[in-house]
């Protein structure tokens with residue numbers, strides 16, 4: 142049985158001659174088994190921003206890398222969460238508590254820097270730091286328990302300067318955990334959703350810098366390499382025995398779609414694990430609402446509409462989309478809306494049972510201080526309603 146591993150280039154250089162055929166993530170063979178990866182080639186690869194290579198030990202030649210990657214993806218078995226619909230949270234879903242917004246945001250910045258450091262460790266061949274990952278997820282779990290109302294604000298209104306990969310991982314973790322809680326998953330599975338979100342894209346570090354940090358749409362070759370990142374994540378997570386099998390499965394499946402249109406394997410709804418289905422919904426929402434060099438961010442309201450359409454077409458898991466809308470609200474915490482009385486307002490909490498009627502802080506005017514706190518769910522739509530979402534406090 143051929144073996145496939147994802148190894149840091151720095152480790153390869155020490156192994157002379159190489160016991161394996163070595164490939165770039167795009168599939169170029171850079172060293173044949175028994176030969177040495179010369180310093181010049183290694184430097185060239187590192188100059189392209191590559192930090193890892195795929196090491197293949199196979200008897201047969203030539204090596205079919207695509208088949209081996211496919212096999213690696215297949216080795217993850219879909220892990221359904223048997224107790225997914227058993228409520229295990231002691232407190233009721235969705236109580237409103239006044240947010241400590243500034244504290245949440247400061248804490249978020251620290252966590253994103255910790256995730257970025259962990260990814261840098263991985264790039265330099267030091268492996269993942271379990272303590273760092275646990276600290277982020279346990280911190281999120283604690284805040285989700287204490288501040289379920291404003292919790293999702295941690296995922297919204299991100300600074301544009303933040304490094305995309307760690308910031309996206311954090312955002313998806315917040316959304317996936319809020320969503321899993323809304324689905325009434327057991328606490329341990331909510332925690333697994335957070336860990337899965339933080340780890341599902343670690344395979345990105347294997348890709349060349351030009352692919353990882355692209356500032357425009359990728360050409361077909363680079364897009365094909367990018368579509369292998371779930372497999373690279375799974376390969377890297379094999380070297381972290383503390384990562385649960387269910388999380389590894391979710392990492393390799395988080396771009397699969399219910400209608401079998403996803404990648405890397407094109408699995409269908411019966412083959413994808415629930416954790417991966419939850420991560421997919423959180424990932425789609427986070428990606429749509431974040432600005433990228435080639436497109437502006439979508440309003441959360443628009444992103445929710447797209448998710449609903451995807452669920453209606455059986456592309457995304459309907460219960461997860463529904464739970465995300467309940468957890469985040471149609472008008473998410475931190476966003477701005479125009480009310481039927483003409484005033485602008487900032488959303489401060491979602492109402493899970495009335496997703497279009499959040500708790501808002503009415504602004505005195507479009508640019509100045511904040512005024513009255515209003516729970517729209519306590520009023521009739523005729524008395525006060527959201528007319529439309531806004532891009533900013535000013536409109």
Ligand SMILES: [Fe+2]
Pocket residue numbers: 341342370371395396
């Ligand atoms: Fe991904």
